[in-house]
Amino acid sequence: MKTVLSLVSGALLSVLVGCTSDSQTATQAAEAPAAAATQTPAAPRNATPQTILFFGNSITAGLGVEPDEAFPALIGxxxxxxxxAYTIVNAGLSGETTAGGRSRVGWVLRxxxxxxxxELGGNDGLRGLPLTDTRRNLQxxxxxxRRRSPEAQIVLAGMQIxxxxxxxxxxxxxxxxxEIAQKxxxxxxxFLLEGVGGVAKFNQRDGIHPTPAGHRLVARNVWTVLQPMLRQPAAVAQ
Structure with a gap:
């Protein structure tokens, strides 16, 4: 099974959606340790980097389920x-808003x-934050x-509230x-939670976070868009 790297500690993953302030999120991001998991063999030096990074909130982090049950691991x-031959990095952080994501994305893209x-914005919507701020932060x-990793393909996960x-x-x-995707x-x-959002049997008791079965459906939604974008690792330049 493919190794899934996590960029946040177990303590950070304990924060529920909507329960972390932007200032707390920024502090958490600054203190977040480097991934401790063992990586799969590194790609050849001249190969195109083959890493898929999931950057989101508690949905991505897999709050309430085992790490290997969260949708990024299922994509792996x-x-x-x-x-x-891609390596999955799970950079989900529970409670994250788009403002918090904006403050820590540079750290993640080392x-x-x-x-x-x-995958961000859900917590903004649940808190009723100004949409102009959400749009500005996602942009x-x-x-x-694009500045840190110019060759990266970007996937935006739509959300509804x-x-x-x-x-x-x-x-x-x-x-x-x-609108942001088109621009x-x-x-x-x-809609990341298509078939999951609002369906009781696919959500935990809070009605927000998917169960393992819900994460399998989320993984299916992601894979439908992601799979056509992927390719085998580039050959080493001679």
Whole structure:
């Protein structure tokens, strides 16, 4: 089974969605240790970096499930089955907002990546944060990825929220993902939690975080968009 690296400690993963302030998130990011897991064999020096980095909140981190049950690990299993030699890095952080992600993305991108999957914004929506801020932060994260890892392909995971804060806010929140994806010409997962969100049997008791079965559906949603983008590692230059 493919090794999945995690960029956050178990303590950081204990924070529930919407329960961490932006300032706390920034502090956590500064203190986050380097991944301690053993990596799969490194690609040849002249090969294109074959790393897929999942950058998100507690959905990506797999809050409430075992690490190998979270959707990034399940994508790793699909890669193995397909014979695709990529290393998965799980940079999910529970409670993360787009502002927090913007503050820590540079730390995460210390090495180039082949694919960057951006899954943030859900906590912004649950808190009713201004959509102009969410849009600005997501754009800044994409800009940082392109500056730090110019060859990376970017996937934006769309999210939706309940209409608790009004139908107009929920509608505009949903639309901003497609608009950002189109503006930046990045791949879009229309709704990461398609078939999972609002379905009790696929969510934990909080109604927010997927169960292991829910994560399998999330992995399917991600794989549908991700798989056509992938390729075998580039040959070593002679």
């Amino acid at each position: 299993q699909k890669l193995d089955s397909a014979g695709l 090495q180039p990546v082949a694919v960057f999957v951006l 800044a994260i994409i800009d940082t990825v 309940p209409p608790n804060l009004g139908p107009d806010y929920a509608t505009q929140f949903k639309k901003l993902y497609a 930046n010409q990045v791949k879009l997962i229309p």
